[in-house]
Amino acid sequence: MRGPQRPAPFPDGDPPLELTTFVGRAAELAELATALGEARLVTVTGVGGVGKSRLAARAAAGRGAGSGRVELAAVRDPQFVEYAVVEALGLTDHTTRLPREMLLEHLAGRPVLLVLDGFEHLAEACAALTAELLRKLPELRVLAAGRRPLGLAGERLFPLAPLGEDEAVELFTDRAREQGLRVSDGPQVRELCRRLEGIPLALELAAGRLRALSLGQLVRRLDDRFRLLAAGGRPEVARPVPGGPPARHQTLRTAIGWSHELCTPVERLLWARLSVFAQTFDLEAAEYVCGGDGLPAEDVLDVLSELLAQSVVTREDTGAGPRYRMLDTVRAYGAEWLEVAGDAGRLCRRHRDWFLGLATWCELDWFSPRQGEIAERVEAELPNLRTALEFCLTEPDEAHLGQCLAGSLWFCWVGCGRLAEGRRWLERSLELDSEYEQSRLKALWVLGYVAILQGATVPALAALRECREQAEQAADPTAVAYAEHRTGCLALVTDDMARAETLLRSALARYQEIGELNSNVLMGQVELAMTRAFQGDLPDAVRLCEDVRQVCEDHGERWARSYALYVLAYAAWQDGAQERARELLTECLRNAHAFHDLLGSVLSIELLALVTAAEGDAAEAALLQGAAARLWPSVGLPLFGSAYYNAPHERCEALARQALGDARYEECVREGDRLDRATAVARALEREGVRPLDAVPAPRGGDAPRRGAGNCATGPHRPAPSERPDLPTP
Numbered sequence: 001m002r003g004p005q006r007p008a009p010f011p012d013g014d015p016p017l018e019l020t021t022f023v024g025r026a027a028e029l030a031e032l033a034t035a036l037g038e039a040r041l042v043t044v045t046g047v048g049g050v051g052k053s054r055l056a057a058r059a060a061a062g063r064g065a066g067s068g069r070v071e072l073a074a075v076r077d078p079q080f081v082e083y084a085v086v087e088a089l090g091l092t093d094h095t096t097r098l099p100r101e102m103l104l105e106h107l108a109g110r111p112v113l114l115v116l117d118g119f120e121h122l123a124e125a126c127a128a129l130t131a132e133l134l135r136k137l138p139e140l141r142v143l144a145a146g147r148r149p150l151g152l153a154g155e156r157l158f159p160l161a162p163l164g165e166d167e168a169v170e171l172f173t174d175r176a177r178e179q180g181l182r183v184s185d186g187p188q189v190r191e192l193c194r195r196l197e198g199i200p201l202a203l204e205l206a207a208g209r210l211r212a213l214s215l216g217q218l219v220r221r222l223d224d225r226f227r228l229l230a231a232g233g234r235p236e237v238a239r240p241v242p243g244g245p246p247a248r249h250q251t252l253r254t255a256i257g258w259s260h261e262l263c264t265p266v267e268r269l270l271w272a273r274l275s276v277f278a279q280t281f282d283l284e285a286a287e288y289v290c291g292g293d294g295l296p297a298e299d300v301l302d303v304l305s306e307l308l309a310q311s312v313v314t315r316e317d318t319g320a321g322p323r324y325r326m327l328d329t330v331r332a333y334g335a336e337w338l339e340v341a342g343d344a345g346r347l348c349r350r351h352r353d354w355f356l357g358l359a360t361w362c363e364l365d366w367f368s369p370r371q372g373e374i375a376e377r378v379e380a381e382l383p384n385l386r387t388a389l390e391f392c393l394t395e396p397d398e399a400h401l402g403q404c405l406a407g408s409l410w411f412c413w414v415g416c417g418r419l420a421e422g423r424r425w426l427e428r429s430l431e432l433d434s435e436y437e438q439s440r441l442k443a444l445w446v447l448g449y450v451a452i453l454q455g456a457t458v459p460a461l462a463a464l465r466e467c468r469e470q471a472e473q474a475a476d477p478t479a480v481a482y483a484e485h486r487t488g489c490l491a492l493v494t495d496d497m498a499r500a501e502t503l504l505r506s507a508l509a510r511y512q513e514i515g516e517l518n519s520n521v522l523m524g525q526v527e528l529a530m531t532r533a534f535q536g537d538l539p540d541a542v543r544l545c546e547d548v549r550q551v552c553e554d555h556g557e558r559w560a561r562s563y564a565l566y567v568l569a570y571a572a573w574q575d576g577a578q579e580r581a582r583e584l585l586t587e588c589l590r591n592a593h594a595f596h597d598l599l600g601s602v603l604s605i606e607l608l609a610l611v612t613a614a615e616g617d618a619a620e621a622a623l624l625q626g627a628a629a630r631l632w633p634s635v636g637l638p639l640f641g642s643a644y645y646n647a648p649h650e651r652c653e654a655l656a657r658q659a660l661g662d663a664r665y666e667e668c669v670r671e672g673d674r675l676d677r678a679t680a681v682a683r684a685l686e687r688e689g690v691r692p693l694d695a696v697p698a699p700r701g702g703d704a705p706r707r708g709a710g711n712c713a714t715g716p717h718r719p720a721p722s723e724r725p726d727l728p729t730p
Helices: 026-038 052-062 078-088 099-107 120-136 165-178 187-195 200-207 215-230 247-262 265-274 283-290 297-309 328-340 344-365 371-394 399-408 410-415 419-430 437-454 457-473 477-493 497-514 519-534 538-555 559-574 578-594 598-614 618-635 643-660 662-673 677-686
Strands: 041-045 067-071 113-117 141-146 156-159 314-318 321-325
Touching: 026 041, 026 052, 026 141, 026 156, 041 052, 052 067, 052 113, 052 141, 067 078, 078 099, 078 120, 078 419, 099 120, 113 120, 120 141, 165 187, 165 200, 187 215, 200 247, 215 247, 247 328, 265 283, 265 297, 265 328, 283 297, 283 321, 283 344, 328 344, 344 371, 344 399, 344 410, 371 399, 371 410, 371 419, 399 419, 399 437, 410 419, 410 437, 410 519, 419 437, 437 457, 437 477, 457 477, 477 497, 477 519, 497 519, 519 538, 519 559, 538 559, 559 578, 559 598, 578 598, 578 677, 598 618, 598 643, 598 677, 618 643, 618 662, 618 677, 643 662
Parallel strands: 041 141, 041 156, 067 113, 113 141
Antiparallel strands: 314 321
16 A cells, blocks of 8 residues: 655656647747746746647657756645755655755755746746746746746746647647547638637637537538627626737637637536536545535536536546546636625635544544545645635635634644644634634644644643643543543653653543554553663563554554554564564654654654664664654754753764774765665665674574564563663663
8 A cells, every 4th residue: 555655856867648639839848948048037828728738748858857846836834835845855754854855855955846836926036936946046947837927037038929829720630630530631620720829728618629510510600709809798708908918818718719619508507516526536536525406416527528528628648546636727717707696705715624524534434444545635735725725714704614624634744744834723722712722622633743743842731731621621631631631642752751751641542441552552651662662661661662553554544553562662672582573673764754754753763774884784774863863853852952862873874983983884874875865775675685794793592583583471482681782871
């Protein structure tokens, strides 16, 4: 089962997956490549539907260097522009650093091309970010695509004209051929292309009508539509005004309006209702949100199929299954009709209800064999979930639903590596008053959890104290248990083991009393096991984590299981069972990396470095320490600033320095520091299955214990003190 699939940072320049052929534009691509070679900021401008996005994507892929494409059409809050760039580049950061700081660090020294697509409604925020990145990152280049310039010094404008007549004819006939229709170049085709002024989107919409209309009918109906516009006809079509949009924008509006008129009433209805979705959506969501009141839910698929055939909607096959998309210009046209119909508010609430329900279902299903599917599903739905959150936090009397949604997505923020974004939504939701105490309490403990993982101790304590006090006043045993649990977690990472054990045992007892069992509860047991291990009771730590592992295997849970494996590996290392420790850590790292869990990844790499040193490869151990050192700034305070968590690191460093000498050790660390996260993980996993060298003492009593070998009752064998590196006392 896979974890969520995010865009790889700085892909190798292969062309993007395209469902339709790319027609023409050879001259423009060559000119754009030249412009990118001469200027660090190039902005492709032009009317909607002229092909800016497609050309920019092609140009970026053709450079062969690292690039990242940022789709901004669905971003509404200017403050989320930086988060969108971070996400598009596949970067993960668990700290309280601003996304801009992370971008500056990760892009430093990289010859990257950043593509900003659809920025015009966020022009000011995009311009400010672009200016700072270009100023501080001399190897960065930016290719923007929008209807207006960014307005920055040094910006090279690249106005994109519509297709020439021959290329327009080629595009139209190609799109007709994709529908199984033979259309030859001729006077009627050329007249149609001239009428539509070579605008690709207009041509594709027209080609989508060939199943129902002959070529002659297409030309006549379009001609009638233009005459109606010239005569001051239908109000929904924008008319040219002094200083207003260019004439070609009116041509596109006319073409979209004409295609809209040719739709049946029920097709127009679905077109308008689909405009509430951000970026992509699936069939189930469309049926729920758009069905009813003139369009039965069971008819949505048939009507959607007609819109697909007419190029109003496109289909994409993703890891989360088939999804559908409307181009921004087409979506905007549908949104105008939804507003005119007075139905926008109702559809936005239905959209919010669906995605609140989806988040609730995914939270429950996170603790199941479908955990990987849930991570992928939420990844695909993030634009819609953000839209739903924004709606809740800007509509009167909706704050409690925003708190509920932000809290229910804890598994996304924590389990899938989105701490910074999650904290922002949680804090925004808690700034609003709510009469629903339960929603607020959940948002508070989730905020405390996220802040702990970011290393923000003060806000974490404040949120958890408020949660505990209000939960006790409200007699909410579930919220009390979670507040106590996360306070114990904070004590653990700040080396207060006695307090951590007391709080975690109490929280686990509360969970048992109320019948709570999920990934959070299992994590509480893993954290308790860590306190026992740090206090020297390895058999108890192993017993607790073997129990967690068994429950996880029974329920198909992978995320909490990874942390149980980490503690078991820690115990195995303490016992001198290096092969056993490597086996456990390899699985832990593979799972943590799949879920974009930086904390789990870097902890595994740190301990794998020590295992590697014990196996006799001091140079590789030092390299892994360097790789971990590069990751820690994206996680928080290295090893939490904890003497307990830091002990394996110090032991590894001592072994490696002794074997290599200081100069060679530092050289290897610097080599590891140059590895990005994916490369570092791959490097750490390369040594899977390596057996300990003869120089490393083997555990007494035979081979290292095997997985599930019955160590729960007696605990693993402990080597003699001379064979076991002791943890320093904090």
